[in-house]
Amino acid sequence: MSDHTKSSPLKMYFSVWGALLLGTYLTYEAAKVDLGVFNAAVALAIATTKALLVALFFMHLKGASEKLLKLVVFSTIFFLMLLLALSMADYGTRTRL
Amino acid sequence: MPDSQTSTMAATHAHNPALLHHFATEEQQRDSANLGMWIFLATEVMFFGGLFCAYLIYRRLYFGDFAAASKSIDAALGGTNTAVLICSSLTVVLAIWAAQTARRTLLISMLVLTMLFGCVFLGIKAKEYKDKFDEHHVPGATFSFEHEQVPNAPEGVYANPRHAQIFFALYFIMTGLHALHMIVGLGIFSWLLWMSWKGRFTPEYHTPLEIGGLYWHFVDIVWIYLFPLLYLIDRHA
Amino acid sequence: MATSTVQPVEREDYLNKEYGVGSWLLTTDHKRIALLYLIAITFFFFVGGFFALLIRLELLTPAGDLVQADTYNKLFSMHGMVMVFFFLIPSIPAVLGNFLVPMMIGAKDLAFPKINLLSWYLYIIGGIMMTHCILTGGVDTGWTFYTPFSTAFSNTKVIEAGLAIFINGFSSILTGLNFVVTIHRMRAPGMTWSRLPLFIWAHYATSIIQILGTPVIAITLVLVVAERALHLGIFDPKLGGDPLLFQHLFWFYSHPAVYIMILPSMGVVTEIIACFSRKRIFGYSFVAMSSVAIAVFGFLVWAHHMFVAGISVYAALVFSLLSYSVAVPSAVKVFNWTATLYKGSIHYDAPMLYAFGFLGLFTIGGLTGLFLAALGINVHVTDTYFVIAHFHYIMVGGALMGYLGGLHFWWPKISGRLYPEGWARLAALIVFVGFNLTFFPQFVLGYIGMPRRYYDYSHMPEFQVLNVLSTAGATILGIGYLLPMIYFLWSMRYGKPAPDNPWNAAGLEWMTQSPPTTFNFPEEPVVTWEAYNYEEIDAGHKQEVHVAR
Numbered sequence: 011m012s013d014h015t016k017s018s019p020l021k022m023y024f025s026v027w028g029a030l031l032l033g034t035y036l037t038y039e040a041a042k043v044d045l046g047v048f049n050a051a052v053a054l055a056i057a058t059t060k061a062l063l064v065a066l067f068f069m070h071l072k073g074a075s076e077k078l079l080k081l082v083v084f085s086t087i088f089f090l091m092l093l094l095a096l097s098m099a100d101y102g103t104r105t106r107l
Numbered sequence: 108m109p110d111s112q113t114s115t116m117a118a119t120h121a122h123n124p125a126l127l128h129h130f131a132t133e134e135q136q137r138d139s140a141n142l143g144m145w146i147f148l149a150t151e152v153m154f155f156g157g158l159f160c161a162y163l164i165y166r167r168l169y170f171g172d173f174a175a176a177s178k179s180i181d182a183a184l185g186g187t188n189t190a191v192l193i194c195s196s197l198t199v200v201l202a203i204w205a206a207q208t209a210r211r212t213l214l215i216s217m218l219v220l221t222m223l224f225g226c227v228f229l230g231i232k233a234k235e236y237k238d239k240f241d242e243h244h245v246p247g248a249t250f251s252f253e254h255e256q257v258p259n260a261p262e263g264v265y266a267n268p269r270h271a272q273i274f275f276a277l278y279f280i281m282t283g284l285h286a287l288h289m290i291v292g293l294g295i296f297s298w299l300l301w302m303s304w305k306g307r308f309t310p311e312y313h314t315p316l317e318i319g320g321l322y323w324h325f326v327d328i329v330w331i332y333l334f335p336l337l338y339l340i341d342r343h344a
Numbered sequence: 345m346a347t348s349t350v351q352p353v354e355r356e357d358y359l360n361k362e363y364g365v366g367s368w369l370l371t372t373d374h375k376r377i378a379l380l381y382l383i384a385i386t387f388f389f390f391v392g393g394f395f396a397l398l399i400r401l402e403l404l405t406p407a408g409d410l411v412q413a414d415t416y417n418k419l420f421s422m423h424g425m426v427m428v429f430f431f432l433i434p435s436i437p438a439v440l441g442n443f444l445v446p447m448m449i450g451a452k453d454l455a456f457p458k459i460n461l462l463s464w465y466l467y468i469i470g471g472i473m474m475t476h477c478i479l480t481g482g483v484d485t486g487w488t489f490y491t492p493f494s495t496a497f498s499n500t501k502v503i504e505a506g507l508a509i510f511i512n513g514f515s516s517i518l519t520g521l522n523f524v525v526t527i528h529r530m531r532a533p534g535m536t537w538s539r540l541p542l543f544i545w546a547h548y549a550t551s552i553i554q555i556l557g558t559p560v561i562a563i564t565l566v567l568v569v570a571e572r573a574l575h576l577g578i579f580d581p582k583l584g585g586d587p588l589l590f591q592h593l594f595w596f597y598s599h600p601a602v603y604i605m606i607l608p609s610m611g612v613v614t615e616i617i618a619c620f621s622r623k624r625i626f627g628y629s630f631v632a633m634s635s636v637a638i639a640v641f642g643f644l645v646w647a648h649h650m651f652v653a654g655i656s657v658y659a660a661l662v663f664s665l666l667s668y669s670v671a672v673p674s675a676v677k678v679f680n681w682t683a684t685l686y687k688g689s690i691h692y693d694a695p696m697l698y699a700f701g702f703l704g705l706f707t708i709g710g711l712t713g714l715f716l717a718a719l720g721i722n723v724h725v726t727d728t729y730f731v732i733a734h735f736h737y738i739m740v741g742g743a744l745m746g747y748l749g750g751l752h753f754w755w756p757k758i759s760g761r762l763y764p765e766g767w768a769r770l771a772a773l774i775v776f777v778g779f780n781l782t783f784f785p786q787f788v789l790g791y792i793g794m795p796r797r798y799y800d801y802s803h804m805p806e807f808q809v810l811n812v813l814s815t816a817g818a819t820i821l822g823i824g825y826l827l828p829m830i831y832f833l834w835s836m837r838y839g840k841p842a843p844d845n846p847w848n849a850a851g852l853e854w855m856t857q858s859p860p861t862t863f864n865f866p867e868e869p870v871v872t873w874e875a876y877n878y879e880e881i882d883a884g885h886k887q888e889v890h891v892a893r
Contacts, residue, residue, distance in 0.1 A: 019204060027197040034189045041339035053335035061328045068200050069324050079145050086149040089556045089643055090156040094163060097592045101164055103656035129453040139455045139529045146521045150559045157563035157593050164589060247574050269577060269584040276576040
């Protein structure tokens with residue numbers, strides 16, 4: 011396989027790197043602002059974006075030829091969310107008798 | 108005969124010595140290793156996931172106490188560590204690119220740099236742990252968290268030390284487990300560095316670098332979540 | 345059915361290829377690793393069975409007169425831990441799965457043979473730790489390790505037991521990982537997903553559970569050990585912790601774990617029913633999809649173990665509803681097996697007797713699970729012998745019967761010898777009778793109020809009759825289990841040499857030598873036929889195992 015496609019990843023890698031650092035800075039600054047209940051949401055949204063950038067571009071999930079790897083990632087996150095959501099739902103719906 | 112994608116490498120008429128006997132082709136071997144590592148990372152996500160579950164539940168139950176405890180850990184150091192790991196992920200992908208393009212010197216220097224970043228991360232963590240030790244925030248017999256103001260609450264509302272202790276217990280277990288994974292990562296990368304030094308990687312075969320890289324990126328992703336969740340609760344006072 | 349040809353010259357196979365302890369302890373051959381597991385899990389089966397025997401002896405009389413209360417707590421705890429973690433969970437995947445998965449898909453080995461060996465060593469290390477724990481005082485928390493008793497009050501070796509199970513868990517995770525990668529990447533040409541034996545589908549589904557679920561109990565045990573060692577308070581109400589958090593995390597794995605225990609057995613039963621009815625499995629896709637569905641749905645129901653523990657009413661409602669849903673794919677399988685049997689040409693060889701036993705006993709066990717999913721009934725029978733009977737019907741009447749049936753079915757392939765069929769049928773019947781006598785009375789006992797984990801029921805002496813029946817049954821059951829041990833061992837020396845395909849069964853594994861060579865197939869097979877093509881086989885068409893290239 012020739013090297014022609016290999017030179018462009020560098021640009022992509024450095025862009026992602028920049029975006030990740032920017033995201034970190036944004037998270038840090040956003041925490042200093044009072045957004046009420048949305049502080050946590052914003053922090054998690056930025057974290058998720060960063061995680062997606064790492065997974066898609068650094069871990070090459072985007073270019074993966076078959077859907078299997080994406081299925082592995084999706085399933086894992088699905089079951090983790092199940093654990094978090096249903097447990098927290100128990101705590102969230104407990105009332106005093 | 109195994110498929111060969113290029114004709115440049117030596118020993119094309121025999122099996123590539125890296126091809127294991129139970130695989131039919133190098134592609135099958137590489138795809139298997141890749142899938143295997145992704146699945147392993149899935150197990151790691153669930154492993155850390157249990158801790159995140161415990162953390163999120165208690166954070167919701169004892170928000171004020173957790174906020175007070177969180178204030179006592181250094182967000183600047185945490186943020187710096189986040190940046191350090193992000194840089195290390197960059198050097199990992201650059202190392203793999205170097206292997207893909209047969210740039211041996213770059214490969215080795217990127218691997219060394221990655222490990223250096225990893226050591227910086229651990230060094231900063233050690234400093235943080237020492238601070239907690241000095242402030243008696245380590246759970247157990249010496250724990251003390253009296254008269255700590257709950258952020259954004261009326262003056263004189265102090266954190267419940269028992270609940271704060273739960274924060275610190277989870278803080279140490281989560282970051283400690285993460286640091287342990289980091290140390291294992293350094294071990295893996297030492298081995299990759301040694302293999303690279305001996306010239307074992309080529310544009311056709313550098314699977315260990317790829318899957319080692321996947322592991323490293325995962326460790327980075329865990330920290331990407333740990334940082335805001337642990338360090339940045341309610342800091343807008 | 346069998347036409348045996350006596351081999352004049354001893355052929356090379358995976359057993360005689362190399363001799364010596366080193367060639368076994370350092371093997372990467374999946375078949376040898378399967379046998380290593382077989383020896384180890386048989387050992388733990390008898391350890392767990394020994395504890396069961398002591399439990400049943402104590403319960404012969406209402407008074408607690410055989411052992412002390414603390415000792416009894418240890419007995420049922422260690423019985424549970426050993427049976428669940430060191431016998432049932434590995435059993436079929438580690439023995440039959442390891443042996444057969446590569447062969448059934450036409451591969452030379454699993455994707456990661458060295459990791460397979462590592463899995464075995466992790467199992468052994470965990471097993472040694474568990475044995476040491478047992479021999480130096482044991483653990484009394486119940487196999488469920490509920491907090492804060494396990495973290496703050498128990499005076500037994502909780503940390504050691506927890507760490508033993510933690511290490512053992514990684515054996516399970518790595519086996520699951522190996523199977524998934526193998527099934528995705530190593531299928532022979534022509535072996536499409538829809539031609540896979542349903543045994544493979546079952547193990548694929550099981551592996552998903554092992555991969556996603558086991559890490560959660562691993563971290564939970566880490567937390568228990570940390571809390572016990574450092575007095576942290578994560579699960580201790582006195583320190584602000586919630587014991588229910590432990591239960592959520594524990595059961596998030598331990599419920600899907602029961603599907604780890606039953607799914608492979610369902611896979612075995614499918615293979616056996618098809619072969620001994622000489623028919624294709626009715627509704628192949630439904631059976632395949634139901635395995636995956638059980639794996640997925642199994643993760644949705646864990647809090648049905650916590651209905652009376654203090655979860656919110658709304659959570660209880662949701663989990664009750666979800667628990668009903670998980671029965672559906674299991675029922676689908678039962679219907680499909682039944683439809684397969686219909687108008688089949690039934691042969692009553694020993695494996696088939698175990699499969700029939702499975703069908704009836706699993707159905708009863710599964711139906712009583714539905715009783716338990718109903719909140720009203722659950723409140724009445726929680727922590728009684730009803731629950732114990734329910735899960736033993738599935739674990740022993742279901743999973744263990746499947747395991748025994750599978751051992752018999754593939755024994756000629758594994759050992760190159762035939763087991764004595766007459767003794768095998770007798771043993772199967774003894775197991776069936778002994779099992780029902782042991783556990784059916786326990787449904788009644790539970791319903792009329794006998795609590796579980798009690799060594800003394802002298803406040804209700806009317807429980808004694810049923811307990812005596814149960815203990816009598818357990819003795820018969822024990823004999824039933826000993827018989828195969830004896831005649832399998834006997835057959836390795838004195839059994840008739842087995843032909844390559846004594847059952848005339850479908851499946852790539854039967855197209856290899858008995859016992860197989862180290863790399864299974866002389867050349868990579870090319871598959872051009874559908875699974876379970878018994879009509880073709882019985883009509884005399886031979887499947888040619890084509891040369892690949």
